Amino acid sequence: MSRYALLLAPSANRVYADQAARLARAELAAFRSVLAADMSDISDAILGGVEYLTFEGALTSRDISYISNLSSAYALFAREGDLLRPVELTPLARYDSDLITIPKYAGKTNEQFTKLVLNLTLLASASAGRMLDGHLTVLDPLCGRGTTLNQALMYGYDAVGVEIDGKDVEAYKLFLQTWLKRKRLKHTADLVPVRRQGRRAARRLEVTMAASKDDHKAGAVQKVTVLQADTTQLDGLLRGGVADVLVADLPYGVAHGSYDDHGGITRSPLDLLERAVPHWLPLVRRGGAFGLSWNTKVARRELAEDILLANGLEIVRHEPLAHRVDQGIERDVLVARKVG
Numbered sequence: 001m002s003r004y005a006l007l008l009a010p011s012a013n014r015v016y017a018d019q020a021a022r023l024a025r026a027e028l029a030a031f032r033s034v035l036a037a038d039m040s041d042i043s044d045a046i047l048g049g050v051e052y053l054t055f056e057g058a059l060t061s062r063d064i065s066y067i068s069n070l071s072s073a074y075a076l077f078a079r080e081g082d083l084l085r086p087v088e089l090t091p092l093a094r095y096d097s098d099l100i101t102i103p104k105y106a107g108k109t110n111e112q113f114t115k116l117v118l119n120l121t122l123l124a125s126a127s128a129g130r131m132l133d134g135h136l137t138v139l140d141p142l143c144g145r146g147t148t149l150n151q152a153l154m155y156g157y158d159a160v161g162v163e164i165d166g167k168d169v170e171a172y173k174l175f176l177q178t179w180l181k182r183k184r185l186k187h188t189a190d191l192v193p194v195r196r197q198g199r200r201a202a203r204r205l206e207v208t209m210a211a212s213k214d215d216h217k218a219g220a221v222q223k224v225t226v227l228q229a230d231t232t233q234l235d236g237l238l239r240g241g242v243a244d245v246l247v248a249d250l251p252y253g254v255a256h257g258s259y260d261d262h263g264g265i266t267r268s269p270l271d272l273l274e275r276a277v278p279h280w281l282p283l284v285r286r287g288g289a290f291g292l293s294w295n296t297k298v299a300r301r302e303l304a305e306d307i308l309l310a311n312g313l314e315i316v317r318h319e320p321l322a323h324r325v326d327q328g329i330e331r332d333v334l335v336a337r338k339v340g
């Protein structure tokens, strides 16, 4: 049995204030389901004046690879008496990290938090065992300028997004194309109109890219598809069962008003969720999972759960993940599985 101490990335404290350790503990606990070893005694400890997340287990190297992807992992040590022996972390990192860190814009979902929700969702899905080496597909049906899509690319997956705001879709195309050119990675990127019953129903951004020349030659390409469309009106625009998991950060809104942070498109996250989930459901394969985050100051957790339950999803329980973002936003995470 080995004892471990995990140092959390300093940025986690900025994202979650004093709640970083609690969120990391909840995330680490979710990895238990895929580890070969039993992981026990997840807690916090101060070692040499620094806070660590500590745990025990006879971890295999694949177990270490799994937990290397913990969204706030910074460095891992095996505890040997009073000493700490570094253990190499091997996170999934198909591309340079600036794919994730460069984009900065109002309304962006924090990238570390996005990774946390993606992890919890993957781990709750039937694809959890393929997280490290599967060519999975992640759908973000409220994708903004692509934080989730970029994290999916980083994991070596394909990504599908839906975003109503054409400016966001154009900005995402520009970012990705510029980034790919700068990294000299082979790619194609096209934004084309999509017609439904003779009328222009949407625009579709299609990006094909490869992490290296050899990958490109071998046909080991990744695809990103972004539909500029209303996520509550997706009939016929995307293939059924396109995604293994769905991850979305709902519009934040504000209490008691019709104001929305993206131009009055939705009145409340729950209103949007109620209309959207029936459209999202067929896009996710059986055994797939949904991971949603939203502002509980404008929408109670029980009501969000009721919408998912009413659509036949099974709620996956975690240790509490609710946390304060700022004065107007308390964020929570809800993970659910598509069983039928």
Ligand SMILES: C[S@@+](CC[C@H](N)C(=O)[O-])C[C@H]1O[C@@H](n2cnc3c(N)ncnc32)[C@H](O)[C@@H]1O
Binding pocket: 107, 108, 109, 110, 141, 142, 143, 144, 145, 146, 147, 148, 162, 163, 164, 165, 168, 229, 230, 231, 232, 249, 250, 251, 252, 262, 265, 266, 272
């Ligand atoms: C909280 S933001 C998500 C931001 C995204 N995760 C990112 O980091 O860029 C919610 C997004 O949902 C989009 N949205 C709101 N209502 C929508 C609808 N009916 N159809 C599609 N997108 C919608 C908004 O334009 C906004 O970009």
